[in-house]
Structure formats: C-alpha cells, structure tokens
Amino acid sequence: MNHIWQVLKEQLFNFNLIIRLAFYEVKSKYKMHYLGAFWQILNPFILIGIYWFVFGLGIRGGSPVGETPFFLWLITALVPWFFISSTIIQGSSSIYTKVSLVSKMKFPVSVLPSIQIIANSFSFIFMLLFTIGVLLLNDVYSGLYILQLPYYLFSLYFLLFGLTILLSTITIIIRDIQSLVQSFMRVIMYMLPILWNVNTLPDLLVTILKLNPFFYIIEGFRHTLLGGEWFFNDLPQTLYFWLISILLLFIGSTVHLKFRHKFVDYI
Amino acid sequence: MRPKIAFHNVSKSFNLYKKQSDKLLEVISFKKNKDNFYALKNLSFEIYEGEAIGIVGLNGSGKSTLSNLLAQIIPPSSGTIQINGETSLIAISAGLNNQLSGIENIELKCLMHGLKKEEINRLKSDIVEFADIGKFIDQPVKSYSSGMKSRLGFAISIHTNPDILIVDEALSVGDQTFYEKCLVKINEFKSQGKTIIFISHSLSQIESFCDRVMWIHFGKIEIFAQTKEVIKEYKAFIKWFNKLTEQEKKKYRREKLDNQYKETNDMEKSFTSTRQVNRKMSKKKSSSFLTFQFTLLFLSVVLSASLMFGIQPVQSIGNYISSYIDKDQSAVKETLKEEESEFISKEINKEGIVFVEQAEIYGDTGLTNKISDMSFANNVSVEDQINEEIYKVKIDGVSGFTKMTNIKLIENELPVVQIGVTDFLPIFPEEFSNAFEYFFTFLNTESEEVKSKVRGLSNEETLNSGERILTYSVNDVQYKTDLEGITKSITVSNIDTDRDEWYRIKNNASLISNDSQSYLFKTNEFNIVVDQNNNTTTFSIVE
Numbered sequence: 001m002n003h004i005w006q007v008l009k010e011q012l013f014n015f016n017l018i019i020r021l022a023f024y025e026v027k028s029k030y031k032m033h034y035l036g037a038f039w040q041i042l043n044p045f046i047l048i049g050i051y052w053f054v055f056g057l058g059i060r061g062g063s064p065v066g067e068t069p070f071f072l073w074l075i076t077a078l079v080p081w082f083f084i085s086s087t088i089i090q091g092s093s094s095i096y097t098k099v100s101l102v103s104k105m106k107f108p109v110s111v112l113p114s115i116q117i118i119a120n121s122f123s124f125i126f127m128l129l130f131t132i133g134v135l136l137l138n139d140v141y142s143g144l145y146i147l148q149l150p151y152y153l154f155s156l157y158f159l160l161f162g163l164t165i166l167l168s169t170i171t172i173i174i175r176d177i178q179s180l181v182q183s184f185m186r187v188i189m190y191m192l193p194i195l196w197n198v199n200t201l202p203d204l205l206v207t208i209l210k211l212n213p214f215f216y217i218i219e220g221f222r223h224t225l226l227g228g229e230w231f232f233n234d235l236p237q238t239l240y241f242w243l244i245s246i247l248l249l250f251i252g253s254t255v256h257l258k259f260r261h262k263f264v265d266y267i
Numbered sequence: 268m269r270p271k272i273a274f275h276n277v278s279k280s281f282n283l284y285k286k287q288s289d290k291l292l293e294v295i296s297f298k299k300n301k302d303n304f305y306a307l308k309n310l311s312f313e314i315y316e317g318e319a320i321g322i323v324g325l326n327g328s329g330k331s332t333l334s335n336l337l338a339q340i341i342p343p344s345s346g347t348i349q350i351n352g353e354t355s356l357i358a359i360s361a362g363l364n365n366q367l368s369g370i371e372n373i374e375l376k377c378l379m380h381g382l383k384k385e386e387i388n389r390l391k392s393d394i395v396e397f398a399d400i401g402k403f404i405d406q407p408v409k410s411y412s413s414g415m416k417s418r419l420g421f422a423i424s425i426h427t428n429p430d431i432l433i434v435d436e437a438l439s440v441g442d443q444t445f446y447e448k449c450l451v452k453i454n455e456f457k458s459q460g461k462t463i464i465f466i467s468h469s470l471s472q473i474e475s476f477c478d479r480v481m482w483i484h485f486g487k488i489e490i491f492a493q494t495k496e497v498i499k500e501y502k503a504f505i506k507w508f509n510k511l512t513e514q515e516k517k518k519y520r521r522e523k524l525d526n527q528y529k530e531t532n533d534m535e536k537s538f539t540s541t542r543q544v545n546r547k548m549s550k551k552k553s554s555s556f557l558t559f560q561f562t563l564l565f566l567s568v569v570l571s572a573s574l575m576f577g578i579q580p581v582q583s584i585g586n587y588i589s590s591y592i593d594k595d596q597s598a599v600k601e602t603l604k605e606e607e608s609e610f611i612s613k614e615i616n617k618e619g620i621v622f623v624e625q626a627e628i629y630g631d632t633g634l635t636n637k638i639s640d641m642s643f644a645n646n647v648s649v650e651d652q653i654n655e656e657i658y659k660v661k662i663d664g665v666s667g668f669t670k671m672t673n674i675k676l677i678e679n680e681l682p683v684v685q686i687g688v689t690d691f692l693p694i695f696p697e698e699f700s701n702a703f704e705y706f707f708t709f710l711n712t713e714s715e716e717v718k719s720k721v722r723g724l725s726n727e728e729t730l731n732s733g734e735r736i737l738t739y740s741v742n743d744v745q746y747k748t749d750l751e752g753i754t755k756s757i758t759v760s761n762i763d764t765d766r767d768e769w770y771r772i773k774n775n776a777s778l779i780s781n782d783s784q785s786y787l788f789k790t791n792e793f794n795i796v797v798d799q800n801n802n803t804t805t806f807s808i809v810e
Binding site: 244 | 341342354355363374375376378379384557561565567568576631635
C-alpha cells in the first residue's frame with residue numbers, strides 16, 4: 001500500500017509538469033500533419049461512421065436498441081472506448097519511448113503514463129461534450145443520472161492509471177507486451193457491449209464478460225448518458241471493479257518502484 | 268565548510284547476463300545474479316561549494332558510472348550518497364529527441380525540468396544564442412553533427428540553472444571558439460559558488476580550470492588531490508603504459524579487470540557481518556508483508572467476482588441495502604434478518620390485470636431484456652413475487668417479469684356495469700356514429716368478408732403474434748382479429764372525452780388505471796376500454 005501512496009504522491013507533486021508536458025505532447029504529435037491536432041477528432045469520427053454503417057445499418061438493419069436509436073446507443077460507449085484503447089496502447093509504451101530522453105536527467109518516470117492519459121483526455125473531453133450535444137439534439141435526456149458522470153470519470157482514470165503504470169513498466173522488461181496489448185485491445189472491444197447488445201446472451205456468459213473491469217465503465221457511461229441505472233444498483237460489480245482496480249494499481253506501483261532504477265539497463 | 272557532495276563507501280555493481288532471457292529469469296525469480304562486476308568500489312570523498320573537480324582515468328575505469336551516480340540517475344549498490352542541490356548532467360547528445368527540431372528540444376527539455384512557460388520563453392533566446400548553430404535550430408536533431416548536438420545539449424543544461432554541473436566529455440567535440448565560450452560560462456558558475464565536475468580525457472582542459480582532480484583507476488580512487496600533483500602522476504602513468512607492448516597492455520588490463528570480479532566474490536563472502544544479516548532480514552520481512560497484501564487483495568477480488576455470479580442470499584442483501592440506502596440504519600439491521608431467509612421468492616398464483624396504460628414485460632429479473640408490451644386491462648396470471656419490486660407473470664404460456672406497480676391482483680371479480688354501446692354515442696366522432704350499427708355487425712366475422720363488404724380499407728397489418736389489424740381511417744375505425752382471422756374487437760379513434768356525457772359515464776368504470784387516463788367497463792357483451800391519452804375506445808367481445 002505504501003507503494004501506491006508513493007506513486008500517487010509523485011503524480012500530485014508533479015501535477016503541473018504533467019499538464020504542461022501533456023499539452024506539449026498533443027502539440028508535437030501532429031506537428032508534421034497538415035490538419036494538425038484536428039486529426040485527434042477526425043480519427044474517431046471516421047471510425048464512428050464505419051461502425052455505425054456496418055453494425056447499425058448492415059447487421060442490425062437500423063433497428064433501435066430497446067427504445068434508443070442505435071447511433072446514440074453506439075456513441076455513448078464508443079467515445080469512452082476510443083479513449084481507453086488509445087490510452088492503454090500508447091500508455092504502455094510511454095516509458096519505453098521516452099526513457100532515452102529522461103535517462104540523463106532526474107525525472108519522476110512514474111508521471112510518463114499519466115502524461116499520456118492527460119494528453120489523450122483533451123480529445124476525449126471534446127468527444128464527450130459532442131456526444132452530450134448529439135443526445136440533447138435528439139431529445140434524449142438522462143435526467144439526474146448525468147450526476148454519475150464524475151464518478152465514472154474518476155473510476156475510468158483510476159483504472160487507466162493503474163493499468164498503464166503496470167503495462168508501461170513490464171513493457172520495458174518484456175518488449176513483447178507491447179504487441180500483445182495491441183492485439184488484445186482489439187479482441188476486448190468485441191467482448192464489451194460497445195457494438196452489440198450482449199444481453200441476448202445467457203446470464204452466465206454475460207457475468208463472465210462482466211469480469212472485464214471495462215465492462216463496468218462502458219455500461220456506466222451508457223447509464224449516465226442515456227439514463228437508466230445508478231452505479232450502486234449493482235453492488236457486487238461495483239465492489240469487484242474497485243478491488244480489481246486497486247489490485248492492478250498495487251501490482252503496477254510495486255513493480256514500477258522496484259524496477260525504475262534499472263530502466264536504463266534494460267533498454 | 269559543509270560539503271556539497273559526500274560519498275561514503277559507495278559501490279556500484281552491474282549484473283552481467285549472457286542472454287536476454289537471463290534478465291527475465293532474474294526478474295521473475297527475484298534471485299540475485301552471482302555474476303557481478305564492480306564498476307566502482309568503496310568510493311569515499313567530499314566535494315565543497317565553488318569547487319571545480321576534474322575526473323580522469325582510462326576508458327572503462329568507471330568515470331561515466333560515477334557521473335551517473337553524481338547526477339542521481341542510478342542509485343548506488345551500497346553505501347550512501349549525500350547531495351545538497353540540483354544536479355545537471357551534460358553528456359554528448361544527452362537526452363535530445365532526434366525527431367524534434369532544436370527549438371522543440373529546448374522547449375521539451377525545459378518543460379521536463381519543470382520550468383514554466385514564461386521562464387522557457389525567456390530562456391529560449393539565450394539558449395539559441397549560446398548554442399549558436401544558426402538555421403539548424405529549426406531542423407530535426409537527427410540531421411545535426413555531433414558538435415552541434417553537444418553544443419545544444421550544453422546550452423540547455425547550463426541554462427536550467429543547476430547547483431552542480433556535471434560535464435561528461437561534452438566539450439571535447441566542440442571547437443575552440445565554443446570551448447572558450449563554455450569556459451567563460453563555467454567560470455561564471457564557479458564565481459557564483461556553484462560546483463562543477465568535469466570529466467575529460469583532455470588534460471590541458473582540466474589543468475586550465477580545475478582546483479582538484481580525481482584519478483579513477485579500475486573502479487577505485489587512485490589519487491584525489493590538487494590538480495598539479497595528480498596530473499603529474501597521471502601523465503607518468505600514461506607514459507609508462509604507452510611504453511608497454513600491445514600484449515603487455517592487454518595483460519595489464521585483464522589482470523585489473525579480473526580483480527574487479529574477484530574482489531566481488533571476496534566481498535560477498537565477507538558480507539556475513541551482522542549488519543548485513545539484519546538488512547537481509549528486514550528486506551525479507553517487507554517482502555513477505557508485500558506478499559501478504561497481495562494475497563489479501565487477490566482473494567477479495569476473487570470473492571467479489573464470485574458474488575457477481577449471484578450467490579443468492581448475499582445478492583439479495585446487496586439489492587436490499589442499495590434500495591434502503593438512505594433509510595435508518597437500525598431499520599436496515601432489523602429487517603435484514605427477515606429478508607435474508609424470506610426473500611428468495613414468494614409464490615402468488617393469482618390472476619392479475621394490467622393496471623397502467625402499457626406494461627413492459629422482460630425476459631430477465633434485471634428488467635433489461637424486453638420481450639413484449641401489455642396494454643391496459645389485459646389479463647395476466649401472476650406466478651411469483653421475485654423481490655420487493657418484481658412479479659413473475661405468465662401470458663399465453665410465456666413467462667416474463669414486470670414491475671409490481673404495473674399489475675393489479677384481482678381479489679374479487681371486477682363488477683359488471685350496465686352500459687351499452689349507445690351510451691357512448693355522444694363521444695364518438697360523427698363519421699363513426701352515423702353508421703355505428705353497420706360497423707358493429709362485422710364483429711365476429713371472417714376478416715376476408717369484412718374486407719369485401721366494408722369499403723375504404725386504408726391499411727392492413729399482421730402483428731408478430733399473428734393477429735391482424737384492419738384500419739378504416741376515414742371512419743375512425745380499426746378491427747382486430749384473432750389468430751383464425753375472426754374480428755374480435757373494434758377500436759374507435761378520435762373520440763371526444765371533453766363531453767359532459769363522458770364525465771357521467773366514467774364514474775361507473777369497473778377499473779381505472781393508476782394514472783386515471785384509461786377506463787375499463789365490463790359488460791355482459793363487451794369489455795370496453797377508453798383511453799383518454801390516445802382518445803380511443805375499444806370494444807372487445809367477451810368470450
């Protein structure tokens with residue numbers, strides 16, 4: 001537990017540094033592109049379009065999910081998922097790609113994953129506001145349920161931090177993790193209720209899918225944006241989510257603190 | 268005077284691996300590799316404020332390891348290091364990003380040193396001017412010559428205002444003019460009372476401004492004294508060393524390196540001192556505490572996962588607590604015991620009637636998978652009460668779940684009222700009331716016959732259930748058939764529920780929905796449902 005505090009304290013003390021470097025990251029990433037940071041928003045729009053076309057019009061034949069039009073149902077989950085998958089993929093290589101930069105100076109390496117998380121947040125927040133706008137235009141109001149948004153955002157960031165600090169550390173030691181994460185994220189996307197409604201499956205299978213902590217997040221965002229349920233309605237899953245998030249952060253921070261002095265050796 | 272830097276018995280060892288997989292094995296098993304190489308051993312010295320220290324030595328003698336220790340980039344394997352102040356290491360192309368341009372590297376490195384935007388903008392022009400690499404400052408660093416890289420690196424590091432500056436052979440690639448410029452800057456630093464550590468093979472550079480010189484020889488300090496003295500000794504050694512033949516040189520090196528291994532093993536043997544044992548013990552303790560925490564967390568994750576698979580009593584406690592979350596704590600405790608034993612499910616087995624305009628029927632107890640809708644006044648048989656909110660119902664042989672508030676259990680038969688079709692005439696639309704008798708004659712008739720005789724069919728539709736709907740929108744009439752195609756009900760739309768006559772009729776209703784918008788009149792001939800929301804009346808034949 002001490003390790004968790006130590007790593008979290010480093011994030012807090014270096015908060016300004018994280019924000020400034022995140023801004024720099026966004027600015028420099030698309031420097032060579034003519035459309036610049038616009039790509040951060042253009043990319044998800046293209047993907048939303050194709051998923052809506054294939055799964056909404058093609059496979060479902062345009063039928064709504066319950067009473068919600070498929071397009072709205074889709075974007076409430078797809079927008080957080082874009083953020084999750086890009087953050088995990090880039091976050092897990094964040095230390096590896098930067099270690100040559102920081103190896104010759106005193107630098108709190110544990111903030112590198114956070115920088116990636118914050119850098120990706122800019123487009124996420126924009127897309128989230130866009131989603132809420134689209135919902136309002138379609139007269140879909142979630143009412144009081146929107147109050148859950150800070151809770152689910154916090155849960156999301158907590159899980160992402162624990163996971164990226166773990167993955168970024170072991171990527172240094174075992175380079176294969178990076179490739180594994182990339183293909184795994186693609187698989188996981190189809191095991192979540194993003195593109196299709198998993199509730200047609202038997203209960204047991206759905207519960208097995210719910211063991212994926214991102215299931216909780218994705219469903220949560222949908223409940224928040226479309227209205228429907230409070231997060232404490234499913235206490236066992238909430239409990240499970242927080243325990244596994246803390247476990248991931250525990251392993252991540254322990255491994256990180258144990259190996260960070262050796263990062264230079266492993267490159 | 269307080270020392271700026273104090274080393275006390277500092278050693279640094281590296282593990283040597285034969286294969287990539289050996290690294291991984293050490294990580295996984297947490298075992299210490301025995302094949303250690305001591306790059307530095309038992310270093311003890313102190314450096315004071317305002318001093319310029321030179322470090323000399325052969326290649327591979329441990330100079331760069333020492334500079335990394337001084338810059339706090341790597342921790343020592345044993346011993347203690349005390350450093351009072353911020354250090355900055357300048358090495359050739361140290362930490363520059365090859366993809367970014369020079370100016371972007373300046374911004375990035377300054378950001379990483381924790382400087383603010385205004386500070387960076389202030390420093391940027393100074394750094395560019397000092398580095399003096401012309402238009403290349405806007406080009407990616409990968410196109411730089413090594414001289415340019417070192418100039419840029421030096422310029423950045425020196426402007427981040429460190430207390431202790433460590434220069435690791437960075438000046439040897441610069442030309443004479445840049446070297447002069449650096450000397451001016453370094454002397455400026457010295458006069459400000461800052462400490463400079465200067466690692467170089469160029470003895471003339473070291474002689475020109477170092478106060479003291481440390482000669483590192485195969486991991487140990489050979490001499491650490493005044494510049495003149497050390498330089499004299501070192502020059503003598505180099506002279507002697509160069510006189511040796513190639514083979515003698517090799518032999519000398521190998522002997523010294525072997526010593527660095529051998530001493531390693533000697534040291535490990537002598538580590539049986541009590542202090543070392545104590546440290547190992549405490550290490551063991553903390554690692555077993557970690558394992559304990561890990562196991563605890565892991566077990567609770569497994570436990571909570573098994574909760575998700577629905578061990579019933581615990582689940583219902585969860586539901587119970589969440590629904591009573593804002594109620595009195597003691598009340599929760601009291602009723603909890605009852606609920607635990609009682610609330611698995613309760614048998615009802617009674618007839619019920621849909622009590623709302625439309626009741627959603629779901630396929631699961633979580634009420635997420637909707638299977639059908641039931642409209643007001645439909646009969647259902649209620650089988651069980653699943654929890655405090657949900658009934659299990661059966662409709663036409665299909666089981667489903669719905670909210671308890673949707674259903675009213677019928678304790679006694681609903682009262683039959685004496686009311687006829689003609690009583691509704693005032694509220695019917697004119698198009699229908701003109702010919703209502705004609706339309707009623709087609710109840711209980713083959714739909715094909717209706718279609719052939721009644722003119723003006725505007726729409727025909729077959730429902731999923733197999734029932735069919737014939738719509739005559741001009742006359743505001745809709746027929747609904749049963750599965751065999753016999754018309755069983757007639758729905759009149761556009762009725763006028765604002766008429767006084769309606770107010771008189773509706774008080775006689777057999778059943779009124781919970782929102783008081785739908786009314787059921789049970790007569791011997793028809794079940795009549797009036798829906799005020801949609802302004803429709805439906806007459807269904809009583810079987």
